[in-house]
Amino acid sequence: MMKEYGKQVVVRLMKDIKEFGTLCILIVVYMAVFTVLFGTSCPIRLGTGLPCPGCGITRAAILLLTGRWQQAWQMNPVIFPIVLSALYYGMNRYFLNRKAGEMKWIIMGIAIMLLAVYILHMKRYFPGREPYSYLGGNILERILPAYREMMR
Numbered sequence: 001m002m003k004e005y006g007k008q009v010v011v012r013l014m015k016d017i018k019e020f021g022t023l024c025i026l027i028v029v030y031m032a033v034f035t036v037l038f039g040t041s042c043p044i045r046l047g048t049g050l051p052c053p054g055c056g057i058t059r060a061a062i063l064l065l066t067g068r069w070q071q072a073w074q075m076n077p078v079i080f081p082i083v084l085s086a087l088y089y090g091m092n093r094y095f096l097n098r099k100a101g102e103m104k105w106i107i108m109g110i111a112i113m114l115l116a117v118y119i120l121h122m123k124r125y126f127p128g129r130e131p132y133s134y135l136g137g138n139i140l141e142r143i144l145p146a147y148r149e150m151m152r
Helices: 002-038 043-048 057-065 069-075 079-095 103-125 139-143 147-151
Strands: none
Touching: 002 079, 043 139, 057 069, 057 079, 069 079, 079 103, 139 147
16 A cells, blocks of 8 residues: 555656656756856846845755755745745645645745845845845846946
8 A cells, every 4th residue: 555655656746757847957957057157047137137036045945955044044034935835735746646725825925925025135135245236237237328327
């Protein structure tokens, strides 16, 4: 019985990997290439030079995965509800084989938290502390010469 349950979990996981694996690989390649070429993978930051509400999430995730929880919290505390939500979704999807219908509400709550943290951190840290700093050489700066002066 346990062996059959394990097979079902693997089948669901492999189905998702087959369906979304290429997309995940493309996202990773995009992030790597844009970071190397432009110093950021964020299209908002690349376009405006300003950080977006999700700024610091990738770095916070890396810090969290490497056991630096306090630094992850300082980078972007919303990483914790994001990880808990992902675990909740994964548990429902793969182990319990049920839909997590409340995920839309959880995602909405995370979006609100991201926006609230963004506003607080922008007021507190912009432009002095990463990731809440201005990225020079952005697209708007290249199009509108006065834009850089407006951002100072």
